[in-house]
Amino acid sequence: KKLGIALVGLGGYAGGQLAPALQQTKNCYLAGLVTGTPEKAKTWSAKYNIPQKNIYNYKNFDSIASNKDIDIVYVVLPVSMHKEFTIRAAAAGKHVICEKPMALNAAECREMIAACKKHNRLLSIGYRLHFEPHNMEMMRLGQKQIFGKVTALDTGNGFKYGGDPNAWRLKKALSGGGALMDMGIYSIQGSRYTLGQEPIAVKATQEKTNPVLFKEVDETIFWELKFPGGAKVTGKSSYNNNWSYLKATATKGNFELGPAFGYDGLDGKINGKPMQIPNINQQAAQMDDFATCVNLKKQSRVPGEEGLKDMKIIDAIYRSLNTGKWEQIG
Numbered sequence: 001k002k003l004g005i006a007l008v009g010l011g012g013y014a015g016g017q018l019a020p021a022l023q024q025t026k027n028c029y030l031a032g033l034v035t036g037t038p039e040k041a042k043t044w045s046a047k048y049n050i051p052q053k054n055i056y057n058y059k060n061f062d063s064i065a066s067n068k069d070i071d072i073v074y075v076v077l078p079v080s081m082h083k084e085f086t087i088r089a090a091a092a093g094k095h096v097i098c099e100k101p102m103a104l105n106a107a108e109c110r111e112m113i114a115a116c117k118k119h120n121r122l123l124s125i126g127y128r129l130h131f132e133p134h135n136m137e138m139m140r141l142g143q144k145q146i147f148g149k150v151t152a153l154d155t156g157n158g159f160k161y162g163g164d165p166n167a168w169r170l171k172k173a174l175s176g177g178g179a180l181m182d183m184g185i186y187s188i189q190g191s192r193y194t195l196g197q198e199p200i201a202v203k204a205t206q207e208k209t210n211p212v213l214f215k216e217v218d219e220t221i222f223w224e225l226k227f228p229g230g231a232k233v234t235g236k237s238s239y240n241n242n243w244s245y246l247k248a249t250a251t252k253g254n255f256e257l258g259p260a261f262g263y264d265g266l267d268g269k270i271n272g273k274p275m276q277i278p279n280i281n282q283q284a285a286q287m288d289d290f291a292t293c294v295n296l297k298k299q300s301r302v303p304g305e306e307g308l309k310d311m312k313i314i315d316a317i318y319r320s321l322n323t324g325k326w327e328q329i330g
């Protein structure tokens, strides 16, 4: 069955990436909208041919429970709203995809996982790169130790923030944090899926060149992760630098991506030679995979637990910034 997805929050990512991707998906389609803005409901319903009965606002959202057209709710809101809408969607009997970062902290992630378990609904995080061929190649090369054990990994992700100084991304109560939560999470993921291991401790430092714009949230953070295999793993996130790379050095070779984490134009090298892997529509692949999981009643390869793992690391990075010490993860 082709499953119906309702997008909650019709902002930049929903409008720029997810709705267009849902025109290419094979196992699911854009069936519903949840928005607090009546004008957006109007323009979106005309553009994507969504019937009025499948349009909700944040107040009447729970009545989506009785709507047979909607199988999956996709939460694309500011981070502070992820927990509430994930739990409300599961309580309404819908399977859930929640955008990254999963929530404000690991404690919220645990509540979301528990709620979806309780209502017997599948939960997945919007980790599109698990379905992206260049990043999947990094997983294969690293995890299968094609060039031996990975001994060192360096990664960074960031962009020069030129947006609205009043945006939710810069308000701690809404975002939970700055570039680390928004961009660094990709580098943390990349480290984990290239090594195929979970880090045990982290030490971090930060730099702020614009304390006015980044009054509430982190601008640039540098970290080192301790992995059980002993690889030296360094990473960084920024709202003041255009970074997007993931570089692994193994005992018998090296492999890297750059740009590593964008929507398109990703590229990579294996021992200095181009990977020559095509780019695909990542969001379409991600949503089609989740629809298949729902149809087969099978856990996604990026379940809530995967979001929780990253949030535990992010929580530890923020603790380390405060203590100036190595912090255990968990």
Ligand code: NAD
Binding pocket: 009, 010, 011, 012, 013, 014, 036, 076, 077, 078, 079, 099, 100, 101, 126, 127, 128, 168, 174, 182
């Ligand atoms: P955005 O600001 O463009 O959109 C946010 C939406 O939430 C808007 O439609 C806004 O109207 C709505 N909203 C409801 N209550 C709000 C409030 N109190 N304050 C502000 N907005 C409110 O943000 P976005 O870039 O679309 O990000 C949304 C989510 O998607 C975030 O979790 C973000 O990290 C994630 N995201 C993921 C990717 C990815 O590649 N996976 C890319 C971009 C964004």
